[in-house]
Amino acid sequence: MxxxxxxxxxxxxxxxxxxxxxxxxxxxxxxxxxxxxxxxxxxxxxxxxxxxxxxxxxxxxxxxxxxxxxxxxxxxxxxxxxxxxxxxxxxxxxxxxxxxxxxxxxxxxxxxxxxxxxxxxxxxxxxxxxxxxxxxxxxxxxxxxxxxxxxxxxxxxxxxxxxxxxxxxxxxxxxxxxxxxxxxxxxxxxxxxxxxxxxxxxxxxxxxxxxxxxxxxxxxxxxxxxxxxxxSSQQIVIAGKMGSEPEILINMYKDLIKDDNPRADVVLKPDFGQTSFLFNALKSDQITIYPEFTGTVLQGLVKGKYDVQQMPATEIYDTAKHSLNNQFKMQYLKPMKYNNTYALVVKQSFANKYHLETISDLRRVESRLHAGFDLEFIDRPDGYKGIKQKYNLAFKYKSMDPDLRYEAINKGAVNIVDGYSTDSQIRQYHLVALKDDRNLFPVYQGAPLMKHKFAQDNPRVVSALNKLSGKISERQMQQMNYEVNVLKRSAASVAKNYLVKHRLIGGDR
Known part of the structure; x- marks a missing residue:
């Protein structure tokens, strides 16, 4: 109470x-x-x-x-x-x-x-x-x-x-x-x-x-x-997907833009919705910028078939950048360092009991697996479909809301779930992300996405946001997610603390 x-x-x-x-x-x-x-x-x-x-x-x-x-x-x-x-x-x-x-x-x-x-x-x-x-x-x-x-x-x-x-x-x-x-x-x-x-x-x-x-x-x-x-006034509308990580990122975007130009009119729209919602909103000028991941661009946003599992991170980014520009006249800025890729996650105790370190190790306990996957992961070629094909694994699963699957594994309703490498719940619930030893999951590096015209008209915004290029490790992002989700700190304060600590903005902002 x-x-x-x-x-x-x-x-x-x-x-x-x-x-x-x-x-x-x-x-x-x-x-x-x-x-x-x-x-x-x-x-x-x-x-x-x-x-x-x-x-x-x-x-x-x-x-x-x-x-x-x-x-x-x-x-x-x-x-x-x-x-x-x-x-x-x-x-x-x-x-x-x-x-x-x-x-x-x-x-x-x-x-x-x-x-x-x-x-x-x-x-x-x-x-x-x-x-x-x-x-x-x-x-x-x-x-x-x-x-x-x-x-x-x-x-x-x-x-x-x-x-x-x-x-x-x-x-x-x-x-x-x-x-x-x-x-x-x-x-x-x-x-x-x-x-x-x-x-x-x-x-x-x-x-x-x-x-x-x-x-x-x-x-x-x-x-x-x-x-x-x-x-109708000149606003920079920055939106993010559901969850703490996108909200942290859009607050970083705002702080970087305002640090360079305090008079900039920046509006944040956190928890705006799924990938397709944000992409359509950007196309229709309802938002100005949002953070998107390289693997997601090639897997679901641009036309063409790409073997992203075999592509190095730089090639995935370059291909995504050129495809967005050619097909949608969009500018994809430089990506951050961390790779927020998919992961199969189990409890530490479950991994210790059956000596699980990689996804291939799951074959030994295939009949014991009861998974909880979100609908997108079930239907993706780099999700459960890929696991069946590349690892020759097939096990029982339930579809569930992405935000509830960690609760399910923590309470024992399932014993394996899909997740992301930077999820705070991995640390919170003492879970283990199994190593993708056959390189099923492609690289997912985040970067600001905007229309090409906006980028041309606002070079200072582009320059400010590019300060995040090559910054933020997976451990740092997971820690920031942990601070928001578990320690209940605001995404705005967590974002600002990171930027100030790494001297990307002045400490007085």
Missing amino acids: AEFVQTLIEKRADLWQAIGQHIWLSLVSLLIAMIIAIPIAIAVQKHKRIAELLNQFAGVLQTIPSLALLGLLIPIVGIGQVPAVIALVIYAIFPIYQNTFVGISSIDDSLEEAADAFGMTRFEKLRRVELPIAMPVILTGIRQAMVLIVGTATLAALIGSGGLGTFILLGISRNNNSMTLIGAIASALLAIAFSLLIQLLQRLRLRTILISIGVVLLAFLGISGFQTIQN
Whole structure:
């Protein structure tokens, strides 16, 4: 409990920012869904077949898994708030449409006939009779949609949209239960608050409800416009993948840029998402720079087939640099020293018991192995597929979230996992990374990636970031990850300490 309170106090500024982002995503999505669903439900009142088809279609849309929907939207509209809002609107349409249709179609026929007898037009009947009577049912659908949106919006953090999902994902990534609880509790309280607010609206008159919705809509459109104006200024947006290591690196990038030019406007977006999300964001100018690894470039980002296992580090980097420039007009700066490659990891006690030092040694215990691999490792040619082919090994495995696999091996649920050579959990849980004696895993050296035009227009930024070229050993990176994940130090302070200690920036920054 003490740790929870301490984390809450330390992260209160970030929490308020995440709550604001979550509210913005939720309200904008809800309002757009209402604007779409309510008029359609009203328009098809006299067309039962069309109404039923639309109802079934909206229901089918709601069954699409949220991650799959976000994945489908990314190639079309990019990353950030736009795909998140589209996905949330799709999920919210069904309950609003269904309740609006049911609410109006359930009105007593005698009331409809009385309205016709008074000579009311279609619009007058809708405004004076149908909507006031159906409003409690409609608001119930809106309340259901709102609760659904608030819960689903946590996944928006996976594509750089912010919100309370950042706390949940960061908590899982850092093995910090307090952060996970803060994000989950705040999200639940937000859903309850919105539900109570909509319930309160049910007691108001139709005109008051419509005015309230209009005021909220105008307010958020104004906020959106202000944000757009702000974001149009010259900013250097540096993003990172999920985890402590990318966050340390992007803080280093910021410190190096600011040390050279204190007036530079640098914005950090940590935990922005997976590789494809960041790469698409860079292509669409949603971000300016992010750290990428040489092996990842050749294995998944550029066109062409490369035998990276047989290529030395310098050749991998040179090939990646030229391919990025030729295919995407991107500039790949000089890489750091350490090789953050894949590794197969076991407990020290397990390795000692069966005398395991290399991956080839696993043949002696092949029948005893129960692995936990993330989905990307399972499907990669330099992952489990390569292990089967190059080492002639095949054993039972489970797919699991990358941030949970170390917890699984520590608790004995599995006895071998995939990892990275700089993971802090190797030290934290007394694990051993087996030697890749047949050179399956290629070299993964990190370097800043940006568009070629930005590099040409900002030579000082390039020069500042190139100070990391050839710096940071695997042991140093693992130590920094350990300080963030285990010792709970901020990525910003760990990054700054390294740069100051190695005289890459001045100590007064």
